[in-house]
Amino acid sequence: MIKTVEDILLQFQIPGSISTLISHIILIGLLVVISFLANYIAKRYLIRALEFLVSKTKSHWDNLMVEKGVFHHLSLLAPAYVFYVGIPLVFPENALVQSMVQRIILSFMTLIGVIVS
Numbered sequence: 001m002i003k004t005v006e007d008i009l010l011q012f013q014i015p016g017s018i019s020t021l022i023s024h025i026i027l028i029g030l031l032v033v034i035s036f037l038a039n040y041i042a043k044r045y046l047i048r049a050l051e052f053l054v055s056k057t058k059s060h061w062d063n064l065m066v067e068k069g070v071f072h073h074l075s076l077l078a079p080a081y082v083f084y085v086g087i088p089l090v091f092p093e094n095a096l097v098q099s100m101v102q103r104i105i106l107s108f109m110t111l112i113g114v115i116v117s
Contacts (some may be wrong), residue, residue: 001089011016033089034086035079042075073116080109 009019054062084105091097
């Protein structure tokens with residue numbers, strides 16, 4: 001994916017090193033937009049569907065999960081997952097950056113799990 005963006009920028013006669021930097025910025029921006037979209041979908045539709053399903057059950061523990069906002073906290077995992085999956089597409093040539101960013105994302109996801117529990 002990075003190569004495609006670089007090729008498009010090179011067609012506009014942007015030098016190679018600058019086109020690489022700009023293509024990384026563009027793809028990170030695209031990841032941010034997709035993660036906002038994932039967060040919106042998770043909060044708008046997924047949580048509402050879960051709350052509807054919870055209201056139809058007879059057990060009480062799931063009602064407590066809704067009251068405590070567990071599903072709202074878990075919805076933060078959607079944008080984090082988008083970044084986790086998307087980072088290798090943004091930095092395919094740099095395994096160190098991929099590994100570092102993915103570890104930070106996994107730490108964030110673990111923190112969300114600890115906060116929820």
